[in-house]
Amino acid sequence: MDLKPKNSSPVLSDPAPINKSRLGIHSSMLPCSQSGPSFSSSILTAPRKKPIKLDDVRSNGWLDAMHSSSPPRKKIVKDFGVEIASDDSDVVYNSWMLKYPSALNSFEHIINRAKEKKIVIFLDYDGTLSPIVDDPDRAFMSADMRSAVKRVAEYFPTTIISGRSRDKVHELVGLTELYYAGSHGMDIMFPLQDTSSIHHSSYIRSTDKQGKGVNLFQPAREFISMIDEVFRTLVNVTKDIPGAKVENHKFCTSVHYRNVEEKSWRVVAQHVHDVLKDYPRLRLTHGRKVLEVRPVIDWDKGKAVEFLLESLGLSNSDDVLPIYIGDDRTDEDAFKVLRERNRGYGILVSSVPKESKAFLSLRDTLEVLEFLKSLVKWKEQVDKKQ
Numbered sequence: 001m002d003l004k005p006k007n008s009s010p011v012l013s014d015p016a017p018i019n020k021s022r023l024g025i026h027s028s029m030l031p032c033s034q035s036g037p038s039f040s041s042s043i044l045t046a047p048r049k050k051p052i053k054l055d056d057v058r059s060n061g062w063l064d065a066m067h068s069s070s071p072p073r074k075k076i077v078k079d080f081g082v083e084i085a086s087d088d089s090d091v092v093y094n095s096w097m098l099k100y101p102s103a104l105n106s107f108e109h110i111i112n113r114a115k116e117k118k119i120v121i122f123l124d125y126d127g128t129l130s131p132i133v134d135d136p137d138r139a140f141m142s143a144d145m146r147s148a149v150k151r152v153a154e155y156f157p158t159t160i161i162s163g164r165s166r167d168k169v170h171e172l173v174g175l176t177e178l179y180y181a182g183s184h185g186m187d188i189m190f191p192l193q194d195t196s197s198i199h200h201s202s203y204i205r206s207t208d209k210q211g212k213g214v215n216l217f218q219p220a221r222e223f224i225s226m227i228d229e230v231f232r233t234l235v236n237v238t239k240d241i242p243g244a245k246v247e248n249h250k251f252c253t254s255v256h257y258r259n260v261e262e263k264s265w266r267v268v269a270q271h272v273h274d275v276l277k278d279y280p281r282l283r284l285t286h287g288r289k290v291l292e293v294r295p296v297i298d299w300d301k302g303k304a305v306e307f308l309l310e311s312l313g314l315s316n317s318d319d320v321l322p323i324y325i326g327d328d329r330t331d332e333d334a335f336k337v338l339r340e341r342n343r344g345y346g347i348l349v350s351s352v353p354k355e356s357k358a359f360l361s362l363r364d365t366l367e368v369l370e371f372l373k374s375l376v377k378w379k380e381q382v383d384k385k386q
């Protein structure tokens with residue numbers, strides 16, 4: 001893996017110039033503005049009262065991205081109390097699956113390729129292990145899913161990679177057998193081992209909650225106080241918008257609008273847009289009914305996957321088969337890495353057709369559960385034969 005030379009930083013020192021007309025879905029990866037101070041401490045004490053300029057968010061594509069940010073609820077017909085997916089959407093979904101075959105139907109193919117290889121599992125949390133719900137604090141995994149993930153981790157090195165803070169996702173998953181990468185991979189905890197090959201200033205040694213020695217990789221450490229400041233500003237500016245919720249993930253912060261009336265989405269977007277104008281070193285990405293504010297650094301879930309494979313001594317592409325399961329736009333960075341390196345499988349979790357860099361698909365968290373259980377069952381049979 002191409003790790004940076006010692007003392008280098010993934011922080012992009014020279015953010016790409018802003019081009020508002022390009023701030024649509026793809027360009028949401030760009031910084032929002034280059035003007036203004038990079039780190040203003042006065043924002044909290046004296047929040048700026050700027051008039052809402054609705055054209056800003058309308059013209060730069062934020063609103064379009066917000067409207068397409070989470071699959072619409074499937075058209076359903078209710079017949080005898082049973083919910084049946086409409087024929088139309090099934091036809092469309094089935095033809096989409098020609099391009100992204102079901103990972104369940106492709107299971108034989110996967111395990112044939114896995115023979116003589118070490119499977120390594122990467123799992124997103126929200127929408128992958130837990131169903132999407134209105135309240136982010138109540139996005140719990142089922143007991144069945146927890147037990148499947150635990151079994152998977154007993155057989156294969158397994159990492160949860162989430163946009164949430166590492167502590168929060170660890171608390172929700174509640175398993176110690178795994179590795180955790182929070183804040184979209186900007187906060188990775190992995191076990192102590194020979195790390196002499198890692199030459200990176202963002203890597204430090206620490207202890208976990210049980211006092212065990214661990215390695216921490218935090219390429220956005222210098223942004224912690226900035227993110228905290230922006231988090232508090234965002235809480236302040238959105239406090240009068242019913243349903244808006246802001247989360248602090250330490251290295252990034254999220255503004256949820258799932259529970260905001262649709263007519264007020266542009267107000268949410270405009271507030272976030274205005275706050276970001278003062279922070280050229282932060283950028284915005286779109287998640288599922290959530291605006292994510294994160295540092296302008298050359299780091300994402302894809303880089304985190306590469307880093308973890310290298311750190312766990314699993315970067316030899318001939319012997320290792322990484323499988324990454326995720327549902328969100330941020331997971332596309334990981335799918336892209338696997339596709340470009342021709343390594344393993346990216347599996348998109350989606351109940352509606354959408355473009356992806358993944359190779360395979362699963363419809364929902366129930367299918368994720370079935371897939372994980374199949375992996376365990378297969379591994380048990382292989383081990384029994386040996």
Ligand SMILES: O=P(O)(O)OC[C@H]1O[C@H](O[C@H]2O[C@H](CO)[C@@H](O)[C@H](O)[C@H]2O)[C@H](O)[C@@H](O)[C@@H]1O
Pocket residue numbers: 124125126127131132133134135136137139161162163164247254256258287288289290292328330
């Ligand atoms: O990378 P992930 O583990 O998928 O985290 C991405 C975001 O997930 C959470 O928000 C999403 O799930 C919520 C609970 O189902 C839902 O209410 C929200 O609308 C979704 O966007 C989390 O709260 C965010 O902070 C994460 O960035």
